[in-house]
Every structure is written in C-alpha cells, then in structure tokens.
Amino acid sequence: MKTGDPIVFVVDDDSxxxxxxxDLIASVGLLVEAFKFAREFLEHRRGDAPACLVLDVxxxxxxxxxxxxxxxxxxxPIPIIFITGHGDIPMSxxxxxxxxxxxxxxxxxxxxxxxxxxxxxxxxxxxxxxxSLVAEVRRRYESLTKRExxxxxxxxxxxxxxxxxxxxxxxxxxxKMHRGQVMRKMKVQSLxxxxxxxxxxxxxxxxxxxxxxx
Amino acid sequence: MANLCRFTVCAGLRLTLLHEPGELDQLxxxxxxxxxxxxxxxxxxxxxxxxxxxxVIKVSQAVSGEIVLxxxxxxxxxxxxxxAGAERGLLILPQGVEQRIEAEATTSGDTIIVRLRxxxxxxxxxxxxxxxxxxxxxxxxxxxxxxxxHPFSADTYIRQQHARSILCLPLINQAKLIGLLYLxxxxxxxxxxxxxxxxxxxxxxxxxISLENTRLYRDLTEREAKIRRLVDANIMGIFIWNLQGExxxxxxxxxxxxxxxxxxxxxxxxxxxxxxxxEWRDRDERAVAxxxxxxxxxxxxxxxxxxxGSRVPVLVGAAVFEGxxxxxxxxxxxxxxxxxxxxxxxxxxxxxxxxxxxxxxxxLAASIAHEVNQPLAAVVTSxxxxxxxxxxxxxxxxxxxxxxxxxxxxxNRASDVLKRVRALLRKAPLIKSSLNVNEVxxxxxxxxxxxxxxxxxxxxxxxxxxxxxVMADFxxxxxxxxxxxxxxxxxxxxxxxxxxxxxxxxRLHDLAGRSAVLVAVRDSGVGLSADGMAxxxxxxxxTKPEGMGMGLWICRSIIEAHDGQLTAQPNDGVGATFQFVLxxxxxxxx
Numbered sequence: 001m002k003t004g005d006p007i008v009f010v011v012d013d014d015s016x017x018x019x020x021x022x023d024l025i026a027s028v029g030l031l032v033e034a035f036k037f038a039r040e041f042l043e044h045r046r047g048d049a050p051a052c053l054v055l056d057v058x059x060x061x062x063x064x065x066x067x068x069x070x071x072x073x074x075x076x077p078i079p080i081i082f083i084t085g086h087g088d089i090p091m092s093x094x095x096x097x098x099x100x101x102x103x104x105x106x107x108x109x110x111x112x113x114x115x116x117x118x119x120x121x122x123x124x125x126x127x128x129x130x131x132s133l134v135a136e137v138r139r140r141y142e143s144l145t146k147r148e149x150x151x152x153x154x155x156x157x158x159x160x161x162x163x164x165x166x167x168x169x170x171x172x173x174x175x176k177m178h179r180g181q182v183m184r185k186m187k188v189q190s191l192x193x194x195x196x197x198x199x200x201x202x203x204x205x206x207x208x209x210x211x212x213x214x
Numbered sequence: 215m216a217n218l219c220r221f222t223v224c225a226g227l228r229l230t231l232l233h234e235p236g237e238l239d240q241l242x243x244x245x246x247x248x249x250x251x252x253x254x255x256x257x258x259x260x261x262x263x264x265x266x267x268x269x270v271i272k273v274s275q276a277v278s279g280e281i282v283l284x285x286x287x288x289x290x291x292x293x294x295x296x297x298a299g300a301e302r303g304l305l306i307l308p309q310g311v312e313q314r315i316e317a318e319a320t321t322s323g324d325t326i327i328v329r330l331r332x333x334x335x336x337x338x339x340x341x342x343x344x345x346x347x348x349x350x351x352x353x354x355x356x357x358x359x360x361x362x363x364h365p366f367s368a369d370t371y372i373r374q375q376h377a378r379s380i381l382c383l384p385l386i387n388q389a390k391l392i393g394l395l396y397l398x399x400x401x402x403x404x405x406x407x408x409x410x411x412x413x414x415x416x417x418x419x420x421x422x423i424s425l426e427n428t429r430l431y432r433d434l435t436e437r438e439a440k441i442r443r444l445v446d447a448n449i450m451g452i453f454i455w456n457l458q459g460e461x462x463x464x465x466x467x468x469x470x471x472x473x474x475x476x477x478x479x480x481x482x483x484x485x486x487x488x489x490x491x492x493e494w495r496d497r498d499e500r501a502v503a504x505x506x507x508x509x510x511x512x513x514x515x516x517x518x519x520x521x522x523g524s525r526v527p528v529l530v531g532a533a534v535f536e537g538x539x540x541x542x543x544x545x546x547x548x549x550x551x552x553x554x555x556x557x558x559x560x561x562x563x564x565x566x567x568x569x570x571x572x573x574x575x576x577x578l579a580a581s582i583a584h585e586v587n588q589p590l591a592a593v594v595t596s597x598x599x600x601x602x603x604x605x606x607x608x609x610x611x612x613x614x615x616x617x618x619x620x621x622x623x624x625x626n627r628a629s630d631v632l633k634r635v636r637a638l639l640r641k642a643p644l645i646k647s648s649l650n651v652n653e654v655x656x657x658x659x660x661x662x663x664x665x666x667x668x669x670x671x672x673x674x675x676x677x678x679x680x681x682x683x684v685m686a687d688f689x690x691x692x693x694x695x696x697x698x699x700x701x702x703x704x705x706x707x708x709x710x711x712x713x714x715x716x717x718x719x720x721r722l723h724d725l726a727g728r729s730a731v732l733v734a735v736r737d738s739g740v741g742l743s744a745d746g747m748a749x750x751x752x753x754x755x756x757t758k759p760e761g762m763g764m765g766l767w768i769c770r771s772i773i774e775a776h777d778g779q780l781t782a783q784p785n786d787g788v789g790a791t792f793q794f795v796l797x798x799x800x801x802x803x804x
Contacts, residue, residue: 016592016624023617024595027602027610085587106591110598 004049006121010034011041011067012056012083017106021054021083021113028114038062042070046078050128052101052120054113057084057091065091068098076131079120083108137197140186148185151178155191156198283428284330290395290421291319291328298381298414299405300397304340307393307425313345316393340396341369341380348382348394355382356411359403379405383414385422392422451546455532457502459487462541471528471548473520486544489518491525501532505542509534515549527553561664585631589624596620646776648683648799651691651720651731658695659718665703672715681720681731682798686776691796694769694780698735698792701765705739705789712788714738725779725795734793742782742790750782769794 008025010032012018018034025032035041038059053071057064064082071077081102082095092103101123102116144152147168154164161179165172188194198204287305295303303319315333319326335342343366344355357364357380360372367373372380379399385392395418399405406414445452451468453461464479472489474482490498494516501511513531520526527549534542600617603610655677666673699716706714715738723732742750751770766780773780778796785791 014588014592016589016620016627017595019620020592020595020599020617020624023613023620024599024602027599027606027613027617085584085591106587107594108591110595110602113595 005031006050006052006125007031007033007047008117008121009041009044009051009053009078010055011036011038011053011059011064013037013059014056017056024110024113025054025117030117038064038067042067046076050121050125052079052081052117052124054081054083054117057082057095065095065098068095068100072098077127079123079127081113081116081120083113134200137186137200140197141201141203143185144182148178148182151175152182152186152194152198153203155179155182156195156203283425283432286421286424286428287317287330288328290417290424291317292326293417294395294397294414295319295321295326297417298397298410299399300379300381301399301401302397304338304396305393306335306345306396308349308391313349313394315340339371339375340398341366341371341377343369344380344382345394345396348384349391352384352386352391354384354411354415355380356406357381358406360398361403376400378403381406381411381414383411383418385418385425387419387422387426390426392425395421451528451548452543453486453546454541454543455486456541458540459485461486461489467548468546471520471526471546472518473522478521486518491517491519501530505532505534506539511544513547518546526550586628589627589631592624593621593628596624645687645689646685647688649686649688649691650683651681651686651733651796652677652679654688654691654695655718655720655733658692658699661696662699662703665700666716669703669707670714671703671706672713674715674717676717676719676721678721681722682729684731684776684796685799686796690772691776694772694794695733695735697765697769698794701792702735702737702739702790705737705741707739709739712738723795725797729798730778730795731798732793732795734791736785736789736791738785738787738789741788742784751780766792 008030010018010021010025012021012034013036015036018036022032022034033044035044038055039062041053042062055064055067059067062070064084068080068082071080077099079101080095080099081104082092082100083104083106084091085106095103101120102112104112104116141149141152150168151164154167159167161172161175164179165175168175183189183194186194186197188197291303291305294300300319301321304315305317305319306313307316308314313335315331315335315338317328317330318338319328321327331338335345341360344357347353347366348355355366357366357372357377360366360377360380371377377398377400379397379402381395381397383395383397385395395414397406397414445465448465448467448470451465451471453464453468455461461479461484466476469476469479472484474484478484487495487498497514497516501514505511511530511532513529515527515529517525517527529547529549530544532542532544534540596617600614600621603614603617655675659673659675699718702716706716715736717734717736719732719734719736721732721734723730751766766782770780773794773796776796778794780792780794782790782792
C-alpha cells in the first residue's frame with residue numbers, strides 16, 4: 001500500500017457482504033480494507049491518505065450510527081456511506097444530518113455505491129487539503145512576532161499604514177517595514193491573499209480594539 | 215275607669231271581663247262617642263253597615279290587585295294603618311310551625327313606613343301571648359286600653375311598652391290561618407272601634423285571600439322557574455307534544471338537534487311524527503300505547519330527521535300532562551356523540567384485531583426479508599464485482615471466478631433461508647378444525663369494513679351457504695383471506711375512472727375429483743401483467759413500492775399446508791382474481 005493513495009474502509013458484520021463489498025471495490029482499482037466490528041475500525045491507525053467508510057447501520061456492539069458519532073468528534077473525520085438491509089426513514093435522516101454522504105439500502109446498484117465512494121473520497125481529499133492548508137497558514141502565522149501579528153490584524157481589517165501607525169503609536173515607516181515582514185513570512189503577494197489566509201485561521205479585523213477618536 | 219277593658223272575640227261577640235256591655239256603655243258613656251283619635255291619617259269612621267262602598271272597593275281592590283307578595287304586603291299594611299288609625303302594625307305569617315314577622319309598618323308624622331322584614335317573634339316587639347292566643351283560637355283580640363287589667367296584662371311587652379289600643383286579627387282563608395295582622399296605638403285607647411274593625415276584617419279576609427293567592431303564585435313562579443331552568447338550560451331537548459303528532463313547543467336544544475329554527479317551528483309546524491323516519495314509526499306507536507296506559511314512556515332510542523334530511527340518533531322519554539291525556543312533554547338526548555364514540559370504538563377494536571392478525575404475518579415477512587436480504591445483497595454485489603473483473607483487460611478470470619463462487623454460495627444461503635421458513639410454516643402447529651369458510655369470510659369482512667368505507671369501495675359478497683365444511687386453521691385461513699382482501703383493496707386505490715368493487719365469492723368446487731370449497735377475491739384494480747402472473751407468488755415479488763413481497767408467498771405456503779391451491783388470474787375486463795380451493799372435510803364426503 002502506497003501512502004497517499006485513496007483507501008476505502010468497509011465495516012460489515014455479514015461475511016458474505018463484507019467479502020462481496022471488498023471485492024467490488026477492489027474490482028474498480030481502489031484500495032480497500034474491511035472490518036467486522038466498528039470497534040476494530042476505530043482502533044485501526046489510518047495512514048495519511050484520502051479515505052471513506054462504507055458502514056453497515058446494524059452492527060453488533062457499537063452500531064454504525066454510534067461509530068459515526070464517535071468519528072465526527074475526532075480530529076480527522078471520515079466521510080461515511082451507510083448501507084443497510086432495512087433502512088427506515090428516521091434512521092437515514094439522522095445519519096444524513098450527522099453528515100453521512102449517502103444512505104443505500106441493500107441490495108443496491110453497484111454504480112450507486114461506487115459513485116458514492118468517489119464522491120466521498122473527493123470530499124475527504126478536499127477536506128484534507130483544506131486541513132493541511134490551514135495548518136500551513138497557522139505555522140506561518142506563528143512565525144510572526146507579536147508586533148507583526150498586530151500589524152497583520154490591522155492590515156486585514158482594512159486600515160492604511162498611516163492609520164495603523166496612529167493605532168499602534170509608531171511611525172508609518174516602521175509599520176511599512178512590519179507589513180513587508182508579514183507579507184514575506186505569510187508568503188503572500190497581495191492584500192487579498194493575506195485576508196483569505198487570515199480568514200482561514202480565524203483572524204478578522206472586527207476583533208480590533210476601538211480606534212482613537214481624537 | 216282603671217279597670218275598664220273590652221275584650222272582643224272574633225265572632226264579634228263582645229265580652230267584658232267586669233261588666234256587661236250595656237253596663238259599660240251606661241257607666242262610661244264617653245266610650246260611645248267616636249272621638250277623633252289622634253291617628254296618623256284619615257280613618258274610616260262609618261259603621262260597617264254604612265261603610266262607604268267606594269272605600270271598601272278601593273281597599274279591596276288595592277289588596278286583591280297585588281299579586282307580587284312584597285307589594286301586597288306593603289299595600290295591606292298601609293291600608294290597615296291608614297284605615298284603622300294604628301300607630302304601628304305587624305304582619306305575621308306562619309312559616310312551618312313558627313310565626314315570623316313578615317312586615318312592620320310604623321308611622322312617623324304623616325308618613326307610613328312599611329319595612330319588609332324577616333324576623334322571628336322574639337326579635338320584634340309585640341305581645342307574644344296575644345299572638346299565640348290568636349293563632350291558637352283563630353279569634354281576634356281587641357284591647358281598648360291595654361294599660362287596664364285584662365287577660366294579657368301579664369305580657370311583658372304590654373307591661374313595658376304601655377300600648378293602649380291593641381288589635382290582633384287572624385287572616386283566614388277557607389278555614390286556614392294565613393297570617394296575623396297586629397296593630398297597636400300607644401297613644402290613645404279605644405282606637406279600634408267596631409266600625410273600623412269591620413273594615414279591617416273585610417280587609418283582613420281580602421288580604422288573606424290575596425296573601426294565599428300570592429303565595430300560590432310565588433310557589434308557582436318558583437316551580438315554573440325551576441322548570442324553565444331545565445327547559446332553557448338546553449342540557450337536553452324538550453318539547454311539548456300532543457297525540458295528533460304536533461310539536462306545540464320546543465326548546466333550543468331540541469331545535470338545534472333537528473336543525474330547525476324557531477321560525478321554522480312556527481311556519482312549517484313540523485310534527486314529531488314527520489320528524490320520525492318510517493322504520494321508527496312502529497317503535498313510536500308502542501310508545502304512544504305506553505303513554506296512554508301508564509302516562510309515561512320509558513326512555514328509548516330512536517332517530518329524528520334533521521331539517522336537511524340527515525338523521526340524529528336520540529334517546530327519548532315522555533310523560534303526559536296531568537288531566538290532559540292528549541298533551542305531554544318529551545325529553546330528548548342527542549346520542550350522536552355516543553354513537554360516534556361507539557362507532558369509533560368499534561372501528562378501533564376491529565383495527566386492533568386486524569393489526570394484531572396482520573403483524574404476525576408482517577413480522578414474519580420482515581424477519582424473513584432481513585434474513586434473505588443479506589445474502590441477496592451480497593450476490594448482487596459479487597455479481598457486479600465479477601463483471602468488473604471480466605471487463606478489465608485482460609480480464610481477471612481468477613478474481614471473476616472467486617466472485618461467482620461467492621455468488622453460488624450466497625445464492626444457496628438465501629435459498630436455505632427460504633427453505634427453513636417454508637419448513638417452519640409447514641411445521642407450524644396448525645390448529646385445524648371443521649369450519650365453514652363463510653364464517654371466515656364474514657369475520658374478515660367485518661375487519662376490513664372500516665377500510666372499505668374509508669376508501670369508498672363497493673363490496674359485493676356472494677356466499678353459498680350450503681357449502682361443506684373444511685378442515686382448516688381458522689386464524690391462518692383468516693390471514694390468507696385478509697391478505698388477499700387487503701391486496702385487492704390496495705390494487706384499487708389509484709383507480710378513479712371506474713367503479714371500485716371488491717367481490718368475494720364462496721362456492722362449491724372440484725379439486726382433483728374431490729369435493730372442495732373455492733373462495734375468490736376479485737377486484738377491479740390495476741390487475742396483473744403476464745409477467746406479474748408468473749412471479750406473484752414468489753418471495754420478494756411486489757408491485758408495491760414498500761411491499762416486502764412476502765404476503766402472497768406466505769399465503770400460498772399456508773394454503774398448500776392445508777392441501778389446497780392458491781391461484782391468481784387477470785380478469786377478463788379489469789383487475790385480478792385471487793382464489794383458493796380447499797378440500798371439503800372428510801365427513802362431508804359421505
């Protein structure tokens with residue numbers, strides 16, 4: 001198994017179904033790993049790759065819905081496709097509300113499952129990208145000095161250098177210098193890019209202290 | 215002089231305690247003079263023979279004209295004070311065994327103040343011994359000078375109050391003591407002269423009659439009010455009827471029940487016979503016969519027509535008016551709510567029965583479905599995987615083969631489940647008894663009656679009541695029939711362009727040379743296609759979106775367990791017919 005290739009996890013207690021699912025997913029060239037119990041999957045250490053979970057609703061012990069709830073709470077949630085032998089509407093509503101990608105009743109059309117898997121992997125890929133991007137931005141932000149962070153906050157809130165200088169009680173030249181440092185450390189070329197990054201890590205101009213009224 | 219006293223008895227017979235009347239007159243001639251008494255108002259001074267007719271009539275009318283008790287008493291007291299020259303007067307009326315002060319009149323200058331009061335004798339100032347005497351003897355007592363010696367001298371009131379002239383008259387009507395009029399004058403003796411007394415007696419007898427009438431009137435008003443309350447409360451319908459079938463009067467509650475307005479009652483004059491549907495006429499006639507013999511009608515249930523022709527179920531009771539024989543009053547209770555509740559209860563019970571019978575089958579179906587669904591889903595999935603392996607280039611035959619092997623395994627697994635269920639159904643202890651299929655049909659029709667009505671379906675049952683009995687499990691047979699009937703009903707839900715008819719038929723049939731019973735359930739629903747015909751009894755075959763497709767499969771298993779046959783065919787016209795044949799039980803072959 002090559003790290004980085006997408007992988008599909010299957011949790012189904014019925015061995016026939018588990019085998020069939022594993023084989024079907026493998027037959028379209030995807031990596032697949034199957035588990036009999038929800039607990040087994042939870043304890044399994046996942047590699048760093050886009051992934052999704054094909055999960056039977058009714059499982060002995062920890063049920064599919066219970067597993068879903070536990071996964072939602074984790075750092076790296078995984079998109080879930082539910083499969084069920086007897087899906088009732090309230091159950092599917094609950095699953096979808098908690099973020100399930102799809103809810104399929106057995107027997108399902110293979111294409112429906114495979115489409116759902118592709119969709120789920122896409123979601124996970126995007127989510128991973130987003131997560132790593134945020135982590136990167138956070139790292140860059142953390143490399144800023146205290147004063148540079150203050151300048152950044154005021155810059156993204158739309159203040160001019162002169163205003164920032166007034167705000168911080170320093171000269172415009174100093175502000176200009178700090179601002180250059182921020183742009184460099186955050187690895188951005190434009191104010192727009194800086195604002196987007198600030199948004200990703202939750203820095204907004206709104207949190208700025210009141211401006212001087214004089 | 216100090217001992218002078220006149221003591222008069224009601225009959226007008228004068229007694230003196232010390233002297234004969236003649237003697238008195240001779241001894242005290244001044245008494246004969248009708249001295250002007252310092253009375254509060256004008257008095258009647260004429261002797262009874264010479265009484266001014268107009269005054270008498272006026273007095274009489276004034277008193278007799280009052281029908282309201284309060285006003286009568288007021289008039290009586292004023293007139294009495296005015297014409298007798300009394301200074302104070304009391305009207306005492308018996309209440310039960312004791313006497314109560316009903317009114318007190320007092321004079322103040324030229325005005326007479328009459329206060330209606332309800333007090334016991336003890337609370338009012340008066341000579342109780344005189345009152346008791348008059349009540350006991352029903353004779354008048356006149357004391358010309360109470361300060362003199364007389365039989366009531368010991369009375370505390372007389373001793374303390376120094377009343378001079380005292381008169382106490384019984385008010386008698388038809389030998390019944392209605393009350394007492396007590397008058398006194400503390401200032402002057404000899405106020406109540408015979409002539410005045412004559413007028414007062416006239417007044418008293420008139421007042422007695424009026425008082426009695428007023429009391430009767432008041433009682434009547436009270437009773438009337440109580441009855442009115444019952445009528446107007448509109449808790450129940452009430453109407454006055456006669457034997458000619460008319461409704462003479464009715465309260466709002468009754469009018470509301472039959473949805474007639476008061477104007478309708480006057481203009482259309484609907485009779486209670488007109489309001490009665492034909493099938494209730496017999497019952498009404500019995501009620502009329504009952505009322506004629508006993509005077510009352512024990513409550514019975516019937517129906518009335520409403521104005522719009524619909525019917526209202528009611529409970530009716532009646533009684534004739536005393537002395538009439540022709541007219542009476544009837545009370546009517548609207549039973550719509552009760553009937554509705556009863557119907558609802560009935561339906562609920564039927565529904566409960568239906569559900570509890572259905573659940574057995576549905577639960578079975580659901581668990582079978584789940585059992586079979588797993589391997590089936592695996593088969594489908596493996597099949598798809600197999601196709602994928604075959605379509606790679608080059609095809610991965612090893613993988614495809616693995617997949618097909620799984621398919622065979624899982625297919626067998628599914629089939630095993632069904633075999634197990636079939637065996638289970640066959641082995642399920644059948645409680646067979648000799649029964650008539652018509653009973654099963656009728657019970658099922660009772661169960662689905664509500665459903666049929668709710669969906670507006672027509673039902674036609676053609677049952678042969680000379681059928682031989684069959685050996686069968688009543689409940690299982692009922693489940694089969696219920697399932698067929700429910701399917702038929704459901705097949706017609708989407709039909710709007712033609713009559714939706716459910717036909718149930720039972721008839722004699724021949725099953726491989728043996729006498730048998732056939733039960734057919736025919737619908738005018740969506741029908742069966744040629745494809746459907748083939749699969750209809752297969753497990754998981756269903757035309758319904760939520761159908762599990764187990765019902766007919768189980769039905770067939772049950773009928774087969776009874777050595778019978780369950781078949782289906784499309785009708786010539788529209789819809790389909792499902793029928794089962796069961797062999798007649800052995801004893802019927804003979």
